[in-house]
Amino acid sequence: MERSSPFLLLATIFSALYCHASSIEHGGLPLPIHPIRPKSGSGGKLLEGISCNSWRLAVETNNLRNWKTVPAECGDYVGHYLLGQYYRQDSSYVTLEAAKYGESINRTGDGKDIWVFDIDETTLSNAPYYAAHGFGVQPYNETSFNAWVDTGKAPALPESLVLYNRLLSLGFKVVFLTGRGEMRREVTRKNLRAAGYRNWEKLLLRQPSDVHKPAVVFKSEQRAKLVKQGYRIQGNIGDQWSDILGTDIGSRTFKLPDPVYYVS
């Protein structure tokens, strides 16, 4: 029962949000019970102070780097965002654009046109974990996060699953490239399959020699190997800038939202 408590909490939060919201319609969309509002400490001057909207935009545009935790004032804001409609809409806009791009390019049919997907907060969602651990306000706890990963119960990010299926149907091969360690290959494989991802060309995880490399270095090295093997990286999607910066980034990159954590 201990282990299921994050799920119970999440179910409670979801039902509180959606059961109430579904009775209130606005422009065809359910309204969350708590609209996301900026919490602001200052206006337009160079003063300290937090506007959570501006903080999130700065995060998503890579203006803010190497941050360790979500500002405490923005915990509720991030929670409402992550569990509400805006995260889904923002993700949908990105994956729609990615699908359009995939449709627009010539595929050769030789099996070498690939699309690189990051895993956490891209292919799979750890929202259930973060809902139970302060939405990024608490410092990263490797032990408890890994315990969650090892349950293998992360749901798909629904928009990414739609994109994944569309790309497969267009003839792309998918490569999963993740900062997770090799020791988590089996649980990751099972989790991907359980979440609806059943075909991939490669599942690339960190080897022991990669452990101390920044993600941007590790992922650039792995993409270089793919290119050397004759693959054409037509698309590359991730929630972190370290997924889509560096070298051999692919013909086009897509940045999914992630206001919960930063990986360099």
Next chain:
Amino acid sequence: MERSSPFLLLATIFSALYCHASSIEHGGLPLPIHPIRPKSGSGGKLLEGISCNSWRLAVETNNLRNWKTVPAECGDYVGHYLLGQYYRQDSSYVTLEAAKYGESINRTGDGKDIWVFDIDETTLSNAPYYAAHGFGVQPYNETSFNAWVDTGKAPALPESLVLYNRLLSLGFKVVFLTGRGEMRREVTRKNLRAAGYRNWEKLLLRQPSDVHKPAVVFKSEQRAKLVKQGYRIQGNIGDQWSDILGTDIGSRTFKLPDPVYYVS
């Protein structure tokens, strides 16, 4: 009188927004009379439809590229954003972070530590023009935009002026690098001075041979020349991704918001 009409319109819009808003306080900040609301056509599926919030995030994160005009449904939204508090807050967050970064790095004092500023929508604001021309919903009109530029009356983006002054006081030299043509050097010089920018190391404009180059190519070439001349590009700030992608981008880049137009 014809030429001053954009200013009159802008003054009217500003006073309508702020005079009314100043009587309503919320959390210490004035509320705009029309809060920015997402206008949405679809939920989380791969369907056509516009959420203006999601559209703007996709633009600012470089997920959406080569777009020609703001979607018609988002014209009002962009207008309220650009003339309201959120554009200022978002800009402030970026320039605050840039100033912090500037303070954190060692300056050698040899006059070679430079900061590259783009001009339009970075150093100067064309909000008065766009307020009179549909906030990006209307297709770009080179003739009328250039007529506005030639008035030399663009105000400073206030947050950038604060950053500029802070960087000068820290010992950086500033280089302005703009897609404007050489024929506009004099009006640009006067406009910069009138807006409060009085010192610069270089003002780099497009030469006739640069006219057909994409901005990202032209700007990369100019930065390469700066590096060759021994300058160290410590910072680079612009409102377009083409200002801060390419080569010799600088030790760190900063992306200011611009939901009005896209330059490749």
